[in-house]
Amino acid sequence: MTTAVAAPAAAPPAAEAKVRHAWTQHGLLFVVPFLAVYLAFLVWPVVLGVRMSLSSVNIAGTNDRFVGFGNYAEAFGDPRMWRSLWNTLVFTALSTVPLVLLGLALALLVHHLRFVQWLWRLSFFGPFLLPSAVVSLLWLQMIYPPGYGLINGTFGLDVLWLGDPSVAMWSVVLTTVWWTVGFNFLLYLAALQSIPHHLYEAAALDGAGAWARLRSITLPMLGRTTALIVVLQLLASLKVFDQIYLMTGGGPQDSTRPIIEYAYDVGFTGYRIGYASAVSYILFAIIVVVSLAQLRLFRKRAEDS
Amino acid sequence: MQGPPSPLTRRSLLGGSLALAGAAATSCALPVGLGSSRTRVQYWHFLGASDGIIMNQLVQAFGRANPDIFVEENVLAWGEPFYTKVAMAGSGGRSPDLATFHLARLAGIGAGAILDPINVRLLEEAGLRGADFSPPIWERAHLDGVLYAIPFDAHPMVQYYNTDICAKAGLLDSGGKLAPTEGEDGLIAMLRKAKDAMGGRPPLAFDALGLGTVGPWRVWGSLYPQSGGTLLSPDGTTIAIDDAKALAALRLMARLGKEGLCDWRTDYGASVAKFTNGEAAFLWNGDWEVTGLKERGTPFGMTRFPSVFGSGAAQADCHSFVLPHQRDRDPEVERATYRFIAHLVKHSADWAVAGHVPAYLPALEEPGYLALHPQSEYRSVVTEVALDPQVWFAGSASRLWIEFGEAFSPVISGERSPEDGLAAAKASLSRLLAAPNPFPRQER
Numbered sequence: 001m002t003t004a005v006a007a008p009a010a011a012p013p014a015a016e017a018k019v020r021h022a023w024t025q026h027g028l029l030f031v032v033p034f035l036a037v038y039l040a041f042l043v044w045p046v047v048l049g050v051r052m053s054l055s056s057v058n059i060a061g062t063n064d065r066f067v068g069f070g071n072y073a074e075a076f077g078d079p080r081m082w083r084s085l086w087n088t089l090v091f092t093a094l095s096t097v098p099l100v101l102l103g104l105a106l107a108l109l110v111h112h113l114r115f116v117q118w119l120w121r122l123s124f125f126g127p128f129l130l131p132s133a134v135v136s137l138l139w140l141q142m143i144y145p146p147g148y149g150l151i152n153g154t155f156g157l158d159v160l161w162l163g164d165p166s167v168a169m170w171s172v173v174l175t176t177v178w179w180t181v182g183f184n185f186l187l188y189l190a191a192l193q194s195i196p197h198h199l200y201e202a203a204a205l206d207g208a209g210a211w212a213r214l215r216s217i218t219l220p221m222l223g224r225t226t227a228l229i230v231v232l233q234l235l236a237s238l239k240v241f242d243q244i245y246l247m248t249g250g251g252p253q254d255s256t257r258p259i260i261e262y263a264y265d266v267g268f269t270g271y272r273i274g275y276a277s278a279v280s281y282i283l284f285a286i287i288v289v290v291s292l293a294q295l296r297l298f299r300k301r302a303e304d305s
Numbered sequence: 306m307q308g309p310p311s312p313l314t315r316r317s318l319l320g321g322s323l324a325l326a327g328a329a330a331t332s333c334a335l336p337v338g339l340g341s342s343r344t345r346v347q348y349w350h351f352l353g354a355s356d357g358i359i360m361n362q363l364v365q366a367f368g369r370a371n372p373d374i375f376v377e378e379n380v381l382a383w384g385e386p387f388y389t390k391v392a393m394a395g396s397g398g399r400s401p402d403l404a405t406f407h408l409a410r411l412a413g414i415g416a417g418a419i420l421d422p423i424n425v426r427l428l429e430e431a432g433l434r435g436a437d438f439s440p441p442i443w444e445r446a447h448l449d450g451v452l453y454a455i456p457f458d459a460h461p462m463v464q465y466y467n468t469d470i471c472a473k474a475g476l477l478d479s480g481g482k483l484a485p486t487e488g489e490d491g492l493i494a495m496l497r498k499a500k501d502a503m504g505g506r507p508p509l510a511f512d513a514l515g516l517g518t519v520g521p522w523r524v525w526g527s528l529y530p531q532s533g534g535t536l537l538s539p540d541g542t543t544i545a546i547d548d549a550k551a552l553a554a555l556r557l558m559a560r561l562g563k564e565g566l567c568d569w570r571t572d573y574g575a576s577v578a579k580f581t582n583g584e585a586a587f588l589w590n591g592d593w594e595v596t597g598l599k600e601r602g603t604p605f606g607m608t609r610f611p612s613v614f615g616s617g618a619a620q621a622d623c624h625s626f627v628l629p630h631q632r633d634r635d636p637e638v639e640r641a642t643y644r645f646i647a648h649l650v651k652h653s654a655d656w657a658v659a660g661h662v663p664a665y666l667p668a669l670e671e672p673g674y675l676a677l678h679p680q681s682e683y684r685s686v687v688t689e690v691a692l693d694p695q696v697w698f699a700g701s702a703s704r705l706w707i708e709f710g711e712a713f714s715p716v717i718s719g720e721r722s723p724e725d726g727l728a729a730a731k732a733s734l735s736r737l738l739a740a741p742n743p744f745p746r747q748e749r
Contacts, residue, residue: 160514
């Protein structure tokens with residue numbers, strides 16, 4: 001009885017599975033080149049890195065003993081690891097907020113300024129086109145130097161922008177904001193320009209003022225863009241390295257050293273690749289957690305709407 | 306648990322193919338094709354500034370004197386990247402025939418795995434004996450009794466002085482040379498006179514802060530050993546800092562900053578620029594700035610680092626030659642390599658133009674060297690150089706230097722008390738001691 005009923009009932013899914021299977025075979029063929037590159041240059045190194053982080057291997061590839069979670073235990077007990085991790089989080093918090101808000105503010109400004117728009121766009125986006133080495137040198141050699149720097153010279157100040165541990169992180173954040181806000185600005189500007197104009201007309205007819213239009217139309221319509229910018233910005237800030245390495249080298253007194261630089265220091269200056277891998281994987285774990293949290297947040301929001 | 310290093314690792318394969326690609330790209334420039342009878346010696350060095358020009362002249366001179374040997378000179382970036390490259394090339398066993406090296410980094414590079422021992426017989430055949438070298442430096446070229454490096458020079462901290470300002474301050478003797486000072490009072494008195502002569506501006510410059518600054522370490526590393534202080538126990542396993550002596554040196558450094566005798570707001574570049582432009586009467590720095598200062602026409606002389614706490618010790622490191630590990634060393638190339646090294650060492654007087662003090666004792670007596678001014682005026686320091694402890698984290702641009710520089714920089718500026726500075730340095734040192742050596746002993 002059961003089998004008689006089950007057999008015809010099972011038939012359609014089987015046929016469907018067969019079709020799907022054929023599709024997969026063909027699809028695989030197309031995906032293979034990408035998959036091979038992905039496996040060889042992403043998955044395999046990640047696996048290899050985990051193995052290295054469990055060993056005492058040095059930069060020459062010798063002294064390759066298995067030490068279990070020894071490196072992780074050492075990292076969790078290492079005050080400099082915690083300090084650099086803290087610095088990374090502080091940098092992320094200090095940089096993400098102004099980079100998002102300022103990006104939005106600049107985009108709104110340019111969107112409403114109807115004259116020489118190309119000039120505003122160029123001047124806000126221009127710095128983003130510069131390589132990090134150029135930006136770092138510019139600020140290190142011309143804007144921040146203690147004696148003759150542009151800021152101290154212009155305003156008659158006597159601030160050690162990069163030499164004072166309580167100021168250095170703010171200086172690095174300021175440089176970063178100046179340098180990278182153009183990207184967020186551009187994303188926001190594109191999003192602003194795609195908001196249908198009739199929404200504003202309708203709102204204006206209903207007597208909505210500028211503030212109400214901004215709050216009830218512009219900001220909600222920019223929601224997806226904001227979400228995207230926040231994700232990109234958080235990930236970029238967590239991975240900060242080059243401008244800090246070039247401008248302060250992590251100093252003064254470890255006040256700006258991000259965790260990636262710490263991994264670099266213990267690996268390339270200290271020759272301890274195993275330990276450096278462990279430090280890197282700690283950051284990797286944090287980035288994965290942040291990404292998953294974001295993903296979940298957006299999925300929930302998408303379901304709600 | 307520890308297996309033997311596999312003969313062909315992934316990294317050595319990668320390094321090897323990169324080296325091959327590099328060789329292919331430059332092969333048109335090398336006279337090593339078929340029919341060439343010249344022996345090629347591959348030489349890596351990090352001498353890229355004004356001393357690099359002088360090294361290049363030495364290589365050219367060797368080529369003219371030895372037409373059967375071609376030295377392929379490869380100049381690489383100084384510091385950390387250089388040591389990373391040597392480590393990788395040496396572990397692959399297909400490294401250059403010869404490389405320059407800082408002696409104080411010898412203990413940290415895994416000699417035996419990365420570097421091959423020096424063949425003392427071949428060295429003597431080329432005309433060099435251990436007795437010809439400054440004893441403490443020669444001793445430092447050994448690890449566990451095996452010779453791994455051939456010393457070339459010592460580059461100590463020295464005191465540059467502006468002859469115009471010092472004449473105005475009445476600090477020069479009848480021969481126009483800076484009169485030597487004794488003790489802390491002598492040093493302070495000299496600096497005060499110079500300060501008055503400069504209208505109250507700080508007379509002394511050295512790199513006191515900035516990106517990866519090691520200046521505060523260099524100054525302290527000169528002052529502290531003068532009273533006989535050491536960093537570590539002789540076996541290099543425990544901290545042996547004498548607090549009273551260490552603090553005396555740090556208090557002097559704090560005093561220099563507090564009394565406006567040194568400009569603590571200068572980084573490396575600014576300190577050299579100030580001295581070059583006559584805005585500082587004294588510069589404490591390594592000896593290698595001499596060529597640049599001469600070129601720019603600064604009126605200056607040089608002396609040994611001032612003797613403050615007893616001896617005239619000065620922080621120093623030494624350039625030396627090493628043989629990165631090769632699996633199959635060609636005997637003919639090997640012999641040519643030793644001939645080249647011997648040529649350079651015996652022409653140390655020419656090398657001294659770059660500022661460095663020859664480690665080869667006969668060169669110190671040569672009229673050509675003695676006629677070099679101001680280079681020959683601080684040569685006596687070579688017997689009193691304060692070298693780093695023989696541990697894996699020491700040497701030029703090492704973690705030890707950078708972390709001690711960071712610990713002491715705020716002492717000079719007055720942001721941190723000498724006691725706190727010493728505590729920070731000790732904390733760094735115990736962290737470094739606690740971290741495992743990436744090239745442990747059994748690797749050799």
